[in-house]
Amino acid sequence: MYPSFRKYIDQYTGDTMTDDEFELVRRAFVPKKIRKKQYLLQEGDVCKYLSFIVKGAMRQYTVDEKGNEHIVRFGIENWWMADRESFELLTPTIYNIDAWEETEVLQVTLANLTELKERFPGMNKVTTALDKRGHIAAQKRITAAISLTAEEKYLDLFKTHPIFFQRFPQTMIASYLGISPETLSRIRKNNILK
Amino acid sequence: MYPSFRKYIDQYTGDTMTDDEFELVRRAFVPKKIRKKQYLLQEGDVCKYLSFIVKGAMRQYTVDEKGNEHIVRFGIENWWMADRESFELLTPTIYNIDAWEETEVLQVTLANLTELKERFPGMNKVTTALDKRGHIAAQKRITAAISLTAEEKYLDLFKTHPIFFQRFPQTMIASYLGISPETLSRIRKNNILK
DNA sequence: TTTTTCGCTTGATAAATATCAAGCGCATTT
DNA sequence: AAATGCGCTTGATATTTATCAAGCGAAAAA
Numbered sequence: 001m002y003p004s005f006r007k008y009i010d011q012y013t014g015d016t017m018t019d020d021e022f023e024l025v026r027r028a029f030v031p032k033k034i035r036k037k038q039y040l041l042q043e044g045d046v047c048k049y050l051s052f053i054v055k056g057a058m059r060q061y062t063v064d065e066k067g068n069e070h071i072v073r074f075g076i077e078n079w080w081m082a083d084r085e086s087f088e089l090l091t092p093t094i095y096n097i098d099a100w101e102e103t104e105v106l107q108v109t110l111a112n113l114t115e116l117k118e119r120f121p122g123m124n125k126v127t128t129a130l131d132k133r134g135h136i137a138a139q140k141r142i143t144a145a146i147s148l149t150a151e152e153k154y155l156d157l158f159k160t161h162p163i164f165f166q167r168f169p170q171t172m173i174a175s176y177l178g179i180s181p182e183t184l185s186r187i188r189k190n191n192i193l194k
Numbered sequence: 195m196y197p198s199f200r201k202y203i204d205q206y207t208g209d210t211m212t213d214d215e216f217e218l219v220r221r222a223f224v225p226k227k228i229r230k231k232q233y234l235l236q237e238g239d240v241c242k243y244l245s246f247i248v249k250g251a252m253r254q255y256t257v258d259e260k261g262n263e264h265i266v267r268f269g270i271e272n273w274w275m276a277d278r279e280s281f282e283l284l285t286p287t288i289y290n291i292d293a294w295e296e297t298e299v300l301q302v303t304l305a306n307l308t309e310l311k312e313r314f315p316g317m318n319k320v321t322t323a324l325d326k327r328g329h330i331a332a333q334k335r336i337t338a339a340i341s342l343t344a345e346e347k348y349l350d351l352f353k354t355h356p357i358f359f360q361r362f363p364q365t366m367i368a369s370y371l372g373i374s375p376e377t378l379s380r381i382r383k384n385n386i387l388k
Numbered sequence: 389t390t391t392t393t394c395g396c397t398t399g400a401t402a403a404a405t406a407t408c409a410a411g412c413g414c415a416t417t418t
Numbered sequence: 419a420a421a422t423g424c425g426c427t428t429g430a431t432a433t434t435t436a437t438c439a440a441g442c443g444a445a446a447a448a
Contacts, residue, residue, distance in 0.1 A: 062337055070341035072333065085330045094337075131325035136279045138332030139266065143256055143288075145339035146372030147264035150435070169395060178340030180436055185397055344405070363425060374406050379427055 001026065005052060005106060008078055012129045013122035021120050028116040029106040034058075034099040040081060041097040047086035049107035053079050056103025057167045060095050061175070071176040074164055080130060081105070100168060150179045151187050195220065199246060199300060202272055206323045207316035215314050222310040223300040228252075228293040234275060235291040241280035243301035247273050250297025251361045254289050255369070265370040268358055274324060275299070294362060344373045345381050 009025065010016050017025070029052070034040055040058060041047050053075050060073040060081065072095065075081045086093035087110060108116070117123045144156050154177060158165065164173060174184040203219065204210050211219070223246070228234055234252060235241050247269050254267040254275065266289065269275045280287035281304060302310070311317045338350050351371060352359065358367060368378040 062341060064341060068341075070337065072337055072340070084326070084333070088326065128322060128325070131322070131329050132278070132282065135325050135329045135332060138329060138336060139278070142332060142335050142339060143264065143266055145336060146266070146370075147256060147258060147262075171395065176340075181396080182398085182437080183435055186435095189397085365425065375426080376407080376428085377405055380405095383427085 002054060002106065004078065005029075005054060008052075009122070009126055012126040014125070015122060017120070017122065021122070024116060024120050025123070028112045029108045032105050032107055034103045034105065036099055036102055039096060039098045040105070041083065041093060041095060043094055043096050044092050045086075046090050047083045047093050048109055050080060050082045050087055050110075050113060051105040051107045053077055053081060054104045054106060056099060056105075057101040058097055058099050058103055059168070059172060060097045062094055063096065069175055070178070071172055074161075074168060074172075074176065076163065076167055084131075084134075100172070145178060150177070150183055151191075153177045153179070154184065154187050155191070196248060196300065198272065199223075199248060202246075203316070203320055206320045208319070209316060211314070211316065215316070218310060218314050219317070222306045223302045226299050226301055228297045228299065230293055230296055233290065233292045234299070235277065235280075235287060235289060237288055237290050238286050239280075240284050241277045241287050242303055244274060244276045244281055244304075244307060245299040245301045247271055247275060248298045248300060250293060250299075251295040252291055252293050252297055253362070253366060254291045256288055257290065263369055264372070265366055268355075268362060268366075268370065270357065270361055278325075278328075294366070339372060344371070344377055345385075347371045347373070348378065348381050349385070 006017070006022055006025075031054075032051075034056070040051060041060075043063065055077060058075045058081050059071050060075070060083070061069045061071040063069050073081075081097055083093040083095045083097075085091065086095075090110075113123070113127075117127075144153055148156060157173070157177060164176070168176075170184055170188075171181045174181040177184065200211070200216055200219075225248075226245075228250070234245060235254075237257065249271055252269045252275055253265050254269070254277070255263045255265040257263055267275075275291055277287040277289045277291075279285065280289075284304075307317070307321075311321075338347055342350060348371060351367070358370070362370075364378060364382075365375045368375040371378065
């Protein structure tokens with residue numbers, strides 16, 4: 001059951017866990033299926049779960065006063081979804097997370113995650129790596145956001161995460177880049193690269 | 195020696211360390227003074243140290259092909275400075291870090307930090323909190339960068355980090371916000387708030 | 389099958405922001 | 419004291435990007 005999840009954890013602990021250890025992990029997480037367009041998290045709620053995507057595609061976004069959506073993060077297989085701030089501090093979130101494809105996640109509460117870490121300390125390495133990588137990725141995205149033009153942002157994303165272009169509509173890519181869909185459409189016309 | 199540093203660590207471990215423990219910490223870190231405009235890190239170098247700012251003000255930035263500087267992060271007392279990616283992975287950095295005020299830092303190498311964590315496990319909590327908070331802060335900055343107008347970005351920064359306006363020139367604030375100095379000047383004219 | 393929805397494109401126009409250039413005041417250097 | 423450099427402001431103009439509006443085609447729904 002969930003061999004990709006097991007492999008993922010082993011990869012970040014740098015070790016191979018025993019069947020007993022995996023049983024501890026498996027029991028801490030609860031599987032959940034999310035239909036296309038269904039919410040995993042809504043603005044104002046507290047983010048109760050940290051969710052590992054086994055299959056599917058999701059997005060995390062804010063909605064401004066004009067009703068425009070601004071996508072902060074995409075998530076696909078083997079990515080985690082949550083508002084870390086809300087999850088850790090139990091504060092209401094400003095984000096929405098919903099599914100763009102039929103999605104299957106494994107969810108853990110903060111309490112169960114804490115308990116799991118006590119019984120299986122390797123799990124600490126996983127969340128530490130998660131924060132570290134998240135921090136580095138976020139830093140890169142900030143650099144791009146403040147220093148690149150719309151076209152450069154597009155080329156950068158196309159180079160670093162081409163998979164997004166296969167899994168999400170162009171309108172969402174534009175929102176992720178912080179530019180209008182029309183601008184992205186015009187930029188792509190001038191860049192024959194797919 | 196360095197009571198603010200000791201207090202800072204206690205705050206993040208949630209405990210009060212013994213004098214022996216602090217002695218371990220103190221020995222792992224090396225103090226260094228950095229003159230105004232002097233580099234702490236230069237593009238192409240590997241970031242060998244994680245630096246805790248005891249006193250002073252610094253900035254981390256990239257320089258594009260046109261020679262324009264884009265400030266990614268400011269740092270003042272009790273903040274850490276480093277390119278985490280370069281520091282952890284030993285890859286060459288794309289950032290510069292230099293001092294805007296006369297600055298005093300405490301520096302630790304990755305090897306010494308790792309050793310310190312073994313002898314004083316509380317230190318793990320400090321770096322974990324650092325990553326967690328860094329991650330959350332970066333996420334907020336991304337949200338602001340992709341969803342706010344220039345004026346809204348200014349108001350947001352003024353609300354969340356008013357101290358930056360007292361420690362750094364307006365030109366640098368503009369660079370941090372990803373807008374031109376002229377635009378920031380005009381925005382401020384229309385916002386009587388300081 | 390027919391209808392509707394949705395994502396994408398394109399054109400025309402408007403708005404936001406950058407760029408270029410000059411000048412001012414203050415602090416630092418000579 | 420004079421000269422220089424630096425940060426800030428302001429005006430004029432250029433460029434980038436957003437907005438508004440329409441239409442097309444394919445997929446999804448009826």
